[in-house]
Amino acid sequence: KQEVTQIPAALSVPEGENLVLNCSFTDSAIYNLQWFRQDPGKGLTSLLLIQSSQREQTSGRLNASLDKSSGRSTLYIAASQPGDSATYLCAVRPRAGGSYIPTFGRGTSLIVHP
Amino acid sequence: DADVTQTPRNRITKTGKRIMLECSQTKGHDRMYWYRQDPGLGLRLIYYSFDVKDINKGEISDGYSVSRQAQAKFSLSLESAIPNQTALYFCATSDLSGGINNEQFFGPGTRLTVL
Numbered sequence: 001k002q003e004v005t006q007i008p009a010a011l012s013v014p015e016g017e018n019l020v021l022n023c024s025f026t027d028s029a030i031y032n033l034q035w036f037r038q039d040p041g042k043g044l045t046s047l048l049l050i051q052s053s054q055r056e057q058t059s060g061r062l063n064a065s066l067d068k069s070s071g072r073s074t075l076y077i078a079a080s081q082p083g084d085s086a087t088y089l090c091a092v093r094p095r096a097g098g099s100y101i102p103t104f105g106r107g108t109s110l111i112v113h114p
Numbered sequence: 115d116a117d118v119t120q121t122p123r124n125r126i127t128k129t130g131k132r133i134m135l136e137c138s139q140t141k142g143h144d145r146m147y148w149y150r151q152d153p154g155l156g157l158r159l160i161y162y163s164f165d166v167k168d169i170n171k172g173e174i175s176d177g178y179s180v181s182r183q184a185q186a187k188f189s190l191s192l193e194s195a196i197p198n199q200t201a202l203y204f205c206a207t208s209d210l211s212g213g214i215n216n217e218q219f220f221g222p223g224t225r226l227t228v229l
Contacts, residue, residue: 044220106156
């Protein structure tokens with residue numbers, strides 16, 4: 001059974017810092033990995049999707065990397081801003097079985113203070 | 115307009131009541147999902163549907179039922195609500211496996227409180 005771990009569970013940084021959020025998974029046979037952002041009490045917003053054949057994806061100040069062999073993905077946020085404060089979740093979609101049902105991590109809660 | 119909508123957005127009910135949460139999508143996706151989110155437990159899958167005639171249980175389906183009325187509509191019912199079903203409920207969609215991305219899109223959520 002796929003297990004997805006996100007470390008740290010919470011992070012507080014000053015504005016302007018570059019930071020890295022981690023997502024680890026136990027089964028490397030994945031179809032893709034998706035990073036989401038969730039504001040308190042709100043729905044999940046898709047940030048980046050990395051297919052299993054890709055190494056990274058970029059969108060603005062965000063860069064997500066994927067290393068299947070080590071079972072890791074990182075989300076890099078450049079020049080963090082208070083508006084980046086949210087919970088960031090990763091979801092890993094399996095290749096085997098055909099159902100493609102994703103497994104979610106529990107998220108990293110990020111606070112960027114001015 | 116939002117691609118995935120949920121109604122109601124907030125609901126307070128009493129133990130034993132029947133509750134229906136509704137989800138509609140305009141993305142044209144075949145796959146729809148219902149999740150619940152609890153503090154410290156993350157997202158847990160309740161039910162999912164690959165098309166109108168396909169319904170599958172997730173990891174926590176007990177106490178819930180679903181109906182896929184059309185490609186665009188997927189409703190979740192609590193036949194007899196209990197307090198530990200108090201949670202934030204999300205509907206999500208994705209395209210077919212083997213489709214372009216299989217990227218998942220979420221609705222805004224329904225906050226349900228069972229007293």
